[in-house]
Amino acid sequence: DSGVTQTPKHLITATGQRVTLRCSPRSGDLSVYWYQQSLDQGLQFLIQYYNGEERAKGNILERFSAQQFPDLHSELNLSSLELGDSALYFCASSGFGLPNNEQFFGPGTRLTVL
């Protein structure tokens, strides 16, 4: 158990809909990351938050957004869903600076768009 929790574990929805994925980081970790994993693309970085502020953006679509709340949990919002958005979405957390550089991943949310 990494200490990172994600809900829900599975999500099945229809094209055009909007969903929210939730992540709670390990105790004490200020950084939260979101990654998308699909069969053909592998693990792709979406976005990072540090202590409530957006820190870095990766290949995140404009239809996707995220935020980190004062209690440090994070939510990833996916809207106008398309079939191609079906994937595993992982949240990870880390401390800051060496030796706290390692990212610890949650169990993931499997999103299926029908």
Place this chain on the structure above:
Amino acid sequence: EDQVTQSPEALRLQEGESSSLNCSYTVSGLRGLFWYRQDPGKGPEFLFTLYSAGEEKEKERLKATLTKKESFLHITAPKPEDSATYLCAVQAMGQAGTALIFGKGTTLSVSS
């Protein structure tokens, strides 16, 4: 462009047959190289971080090494429970944030 390439894509071993997985990277400046293990449908599990060329780390049957252009994950006398996908990732200096750039992984199958 920062890039990570892992080889082979898949590897089948007999129990006890040692081997190595390769991770080649191209990065503007390496902040760290990370190895993870991922079981099907699960989140990646952290194994090692390497920071500088020549560094080595060991954990049970696994040993990770780092050069200026690549990293190896050596598996000694593997057991069936070592079957998983092994992911390599790099963190680059000069990038905004501390995101990881992942390779596509090597899927290891160990049979008894």
